[in-house]
Amino acid sequence: MYQADTIAAISTALGEGAIGIVRLSGEEAIEFANLVFKGKDLTKVPSHTIHYGHVINPRTGQTVDEVMLSVMRGPRSFTREDIIEINCHGGIVAVQRVLEMVLLAGARLAEPGEFSKRAFLNGRIDLSQAEATMDLIQAKTAKAMEASVNQLQGSLSRKITSLRHEMLQTLAQVEVTIDYPEYDDVEELSSRQLNETARSVKGEIGKILHQAQHGKVFREGINTAIIGRPNVGKSSLLNILTGMEKAIVTEIAGTTRDTIEEYVNVRGVPLKLIDTAGIRQTDEVVEQIGVEKSRAAMEKADLIILVLNQSEDLQTVDIELLEATKNQNRIILMNKQDLAPVLTRETLAPYGVKEDELITTSMLNESGLDLLEQQIEQRFFSGAIQSGDINYLLNTRHTSLLQQAIDSLDEVVEATELSIPVDLIQIDFTKAWDLLGEITGESVQDELLDKLFSQFCLGK
Ligand SMILES: Nc1nc2c(ncn2[C@@H]2O[C@H](COP(=O)(O)OP(=O)(O)OP(=O)(O)O)[C@@H](O)[C@H]2O)c(=O)[nH]1
Ligand SMILES: [Mg+2]
Known part of the structure; x- marks a missing residue:
C-alpha cells in the first residue's frame, strides 16, 4: 500500500486536559516513534496494541514524558496509513515537547486537516463525512453534535449515493433504448424516463434542503x-x-x-x-x-x-x-x-x-x-424543530451544489416537455449527476480539496 510522508500534530485541544495526544501518520510513523520511545520495540509489536513507556529526546536520550503509545498499522486506521498515537500528560508544555521530539525524529508538522485529507484520499471517508468531522469539532450543542455524528455515519452520503444510482440507472436505460431503435417511439420513451427520474430526484433534493434549514440553525446558532x-x-x-x-x-x-x-x-x-x-x-x-x-x-x-x-x-x-x-x-x-x-x-x-x-x-x-x-x-x-428533523447538516458548498443540481434537473424537465432531442437532454441530466457527485467527493478538483481541508483544526 502506498503511504505518504510522515506527518505529526497535537490532536487534542491545547490546554490543561487530563491527557494530550500527539498523532503521527505515514510511511515512517512507526520508525520515527521508535526513535523517541523507550519501552518495547515498536517495529515488532502487533497492530492495534498500546504500550507503556517514556518519550525521550532522540539526540540527548533525556526523558521527556511518561506515555501510553498506540500502534495502528494501515490500512486498518483512520488515514489507512500507519498511525501512532502518543497519550502524554495533559498540559501545553508536555504535549508540545513530545511533538517536538517526533519532529526531531523526522516527522513533518501536519497542515490543518491533513489527517482527514489523507483519510479521504485513501478512500476511508468521503467528503461529506470529512466535513462532518469538522462540524463535530465545532458543534456548539449536543443536538448539533448528534446531527454531525449522523452525517459522519454517512446519512447525506447515503442519500446522495442512492439518488445518483437512480439517475445512473435511468441513463443506462436510455442508452439501451437508443441502441434498439426498432421501437419507433424510442425518443418519446427515453424522454419520459428522463422526465420521471428528474422530477423524483428533484423532489428528494428539495426535501434534503428543507430538512437542512433546521440543521443550519443547530450548527450556527x-x-x-x-x-x-x-x-x-x-x-x-x-x-x-x-x-x-x-x-x-x-x-x-x-x-x-x-x-x-x-x-x-x-x-x-x-x-x-x-x-x-x-x-x-x-x-x-x-x-x-x-x-x-x-x-x-x-x-x-x-x-x-x-x-x-x-x-x-x-x-x-x-x-x-x-x-x-x-x-x-x-x-x-x-x-x-x-x-x-x-x-x-x-x-x-x-x-x-x-x-x-x-x-x-x-x-x-x-x-x-x-x-x-x-x-x-x-x-x-x-x-417546529425537533432533533429528529435534523438529519442533514449542509454547509454553503453542499447547498450551492444541490441548488445547481435542481437547476439542471429543471432544464431536463422543461426540455422533455418541449420534445427536445434526447441526447441534448442527457447533457443536463449528466451534469446534475456530476454536481451531486461533488458533494461526496467523487468529482472534485484538487484546489477545492486543499481549501476544504485547510479549514480543519490542526491534528485532525
Ligand atoms: N437596578 C438595576 N440596574 C440594572 C439592571 N440591569 C442593568 N442595570 C444597570 O444599568 C447600567 C447599564 O447596564 P448595561 O448592561 O451596561 O446596559 P446596556 O444596555 O448594555 O448599555 P449600553 O451599552 O450603554 O447600551 C449598569 O449600571 C447596570 O448595573 C437591573 O435590572 N436593575
Ligand atoms: Mg452595553
Whole structure:
C-alpha cells in the first residue's frame, strides 16, 4: 500500500486536559516513534496494541514524558496509513515537547486537516463525512453534535449515493433504448424516463434542503440580537446568559460601542447572542458607527430581545424600536423590575405588543430570566424543530451544489416537455449527476480539496 510522508500534530485541544495526544501518520510513523520511545520495540509489536513507556529526546536520550503509545498499522486506521498515537500528560508544555521530539525524529508538522485529507484520499471517508468531522469539532450543542455524528455515519452520503444510482440507472436505460431503435417511439420513451427520474430526484433534493434549514440553525446558532436604547441592561443580559463578564457594564449610557457575539446554549437551543450598542441620536462618530451596526444586527436577526427600562417612561427610540420589530420574532424585556415601576403592560398595549412577547426582568437580582429561557425554548421547540428533523447538516458548498443540481434537473424537465432531442437532454441530466457527485467527493478538483481541508483544526 502506498503511504505518504510522515506527518505529526497535537490532536487534542491545547490546554490543561487530563491527557494530550500527539498523532503521527505515514510511511515512517512507526520508525520515527521508535526513535523517541523507550519501552518495547515498536517495529515488532502487533497492530492495534498500546504500550507503556517514556518519550525521550532522540539526540540527548533525556526523558521527556511518561506515555501510553498506540500502534495502528494501515490500512486498518483512520488515514489507512500507519498511525501512532502518543497519550502524554495533559498540559501545553508536555504535549508540545513530545511533538517536538517526533519532529526531531523526522516527522513533518501536519497542515490543518491533513489527517482527514489523507483519510479521504485513501478512500476511508468521503467528503461529506470529512466535513462532518469538522462540524463535530465545532458543534456548539449536543443536538448539533448528534446531527454531525449522523452525517459522519454517512446519512447525506447515503442519500446522495442512492439518488445518483437512480439517475445512473435511468441513463443506462436510455442508452439501451437508443441502441434498439426498432421501437419507433424510442425518443418519446427515453424522454419520459428522463422526465420521471428528474422530477423524483428533484423532489428528494428539495426535501434534503428543507430538512437542512433546521440543521443550519443547530450548527450556527439562532441569530439573536439584544437591542435597546443605552443603559437599559443589554450587556448585563449577555453576561448573565453567558455566565461570563463578556461585555463591559457601567452606569454610563453608551458603554457598548461595538457588537459583541457569543454562543450560548439555552435549554438545548443554541443561540448566537449579539450584544449591541445602545441606539440613540448621537454626533459622536464612533458611537454612530456602533449604532448603525446595531440596526444591521437587528435586521438580520432570527430573534430579537428588545430591552426596555421599566423604571422610566417610554422614549422616542423605544417607540421606534417597538415599531421596527413589530413583524419580527421578538421578546420584549421590561428590565430593572427592582426599581419603582413607571412602564406598565398597559403603556405598551398601543404599540402592538402581544401578551406573550412581554417579560418583566431584573438583571440586578437575576429575576425573570427563567421566563425568558422558557419563552426561547417554547418558540423553537414548539413542534417546529425537533432533533429528529435534523438529519442533514449542509454547509454553503453542499447547498450551492444541490441548488445547481435542481437547476439542471429543471432544464431536463422543461426540455422533455418541449420534445427536445434526447441526447441534448442527457447533457443536463449528466451534469446534475456530476454536481451531486461533488458533494461526496467523487468529482472534485484538487484546489477545492486543499481549501476544504485547510479549514480543519490542526491534528485532525
Ligand atoms: N437596578 C438595576 N440596574 C440594572 C439592571 N440591569 C442593568 N442595570 C444597570 O444599568 C447600567 C447599564 O447596564 P448595561 O448592561 O451596561 O446596559 P446596556 O444596555 O448594555 O448599555 P449600553 O451599552 O450603554 O447600551 C449598569 O449600571 C447596570 O448595573 C437591573 O435590572 N436593575
Ligand atoms: Mg452595553
